[in-house]
Amino acid sequence: MKINVEVDCTPEEARRFMGLPDLTPVHDAYVANLTETMKNGVSAEMFESMVRNWAPMGEAGMKLWTQLFDQGAKRV
Incomplete structure (x- = not known):
């Protein structure tokens, strides 16, 4: 048996439904x-x-990024 449930809501409505905090003020400050x-x-x-x-x-991780950028610069 297969049941599909489709929910039509905005991201804001989904955030509130799931009880997640509103980080808009933090995002705006950042x-x-x-x-x-x-x-x-x-x-x-x-x-x-x-x-x-x-x-x-x-x-x-920084070393990995440096190597990736170096390799990309050599191809040009």
């Missing part, structure tokens, strides 16, 4: 901060620090 930083200019050191924080597995 975007405002990032926009302000970009307006003031980003140095190479700031960019590297940002990417290092985003990279999974810390230093090993």
Whole structure:
């Protein structure tokens, strides 16, 4: 037996139904901060620090990304 249930709702309605928190204020603050930083200019050191924080597995992840970018630059 196979039963299909189709739910028609917005992402906001689904979030509320599942009891997930509304992170809109956090997102807005993050975007405002990032926009302000970009307006003031980003140095190479700031960019590297940002990417290092985003990279999974810390230093090993950063090394992987560096290798990928190096390989991509060699193909051009």
